[in-house]
Amino acid sequence: MGITIQNITGNTAMVIWPKMASCADSFYSVMYHPNWNSMLSSYSRKSFQKEERVPTSRSSFVVENLTPLTTYILCVTCQSANPSSDQCRTFHTLEQxxxxxxxxxxxxxxxxxxxxxxxxxxxxxxxxxxxxxxxxxxxxxxxxxxxxxSAGSTGETWTKSTAQTSEEFGRQSQLIQDTEGKNRGGIQLATIIANPLTCKKPIMQTSKSQEPVPVPGQYSAMN
Missing domain, CATH: 1.20.5 (Single alpha-helices involved in coiled-coils or other helix-helix interfaces)
Incomplete structure (x- = not known):
């Protein structure tokens, strides 16, 4: 088939193949596998580790992600067919x-x-x-x-204001009461000075059962 492998490095290799008339309406399958052993492996598609599908408009493909210092077998077939020995080539990757x-x-x-x-x-x-x-x-x-x-301070301030207001109100009430008492005392004193007889206590009448005290003048007249 005339498959050739070029530009081999430690991780890549380029495979080139001639176009096949039978693959005009299909695709090419590029299959490769490391450490190939022809005595134990067959040319079945299941024996290959990797497979890439390439459009029929192309006749080359770069295989990547290869392992350095490793022997590979690579086959190119038409439309996922099982490859034959003339459609495969082996190559050895270089050191990285x-x-x-x-x-x-x-x-x-x-x-x-x-x-x-x-x-x-x-x-x-x-x-x-x-x-x-x-x-x-x-x-x-x-x-x-x-x-x-702030709420506690406001409550304390309001309590203090209320207490002060109550205290001032009490003082004013006491002052008014003292003033009224003084005024009443002054009025009573003035009344007593103006009418001295009003302060004398009235003579209490004795009980009818008590005897009248004889007057000395009356006792002489009786004798």
Whole structure:
């Protein structure tokens, strides 16, 4: 069939094949498998590890993700048919290139860095949310405490004002009573001075059972 394999590296290889008239209305199947053993394996499609379908408009394909320093068998058939020996070729991948190895390491390091960055961002977001939640809670508690203190101060002020008002009212009432008492005492004193006879006590009449006291003049006349 004239299959050729070119540009073999540690991870890739290019396979080229001539176009087949029988595949004009179908597709090409590119099948490959590592560590092929012709004594134990048959040319059945089930024996191949990987299979790629290629449009009939193409006659080449780049196989990727190969293992370095590994022997592969590769077959090209028409429309997923079981391959024959003339449709297959074996090739051996090379040692991994230093540039490719460094790129792989860079990609691995980049992936680890991205994963770590995402995890750190998630942790930072959780911590920030927790801090903001605690801060809001503390502010709410402080505001409630201030409101309670203000309410208590207002109640005490109102109580003190009420007590002061009651005390002042009592003082004013006592002052008015004292003033009225003084005025009444002055009026009574003035009345007594103006009418001295009013302060004398009236003579109480004796009981009819008591005998009248004889007057000395009357007793002489009787004798």
């Amino acid at each position: 290139d230093p540039a490719s190895a460094s790129n792989t390491k860079k990609e691995l390091a980049l992936g680890i860095w991205l994963t770590s960055s995402v995890l750190l961002l998630i942790i930072a977001g959780i911590l920030l949310y927790g801090c903001l939640h605690l801060l809001c809670r503390k502010r709410q508690e402080q505001q409630e405490g201030q409101n309670r203190t």
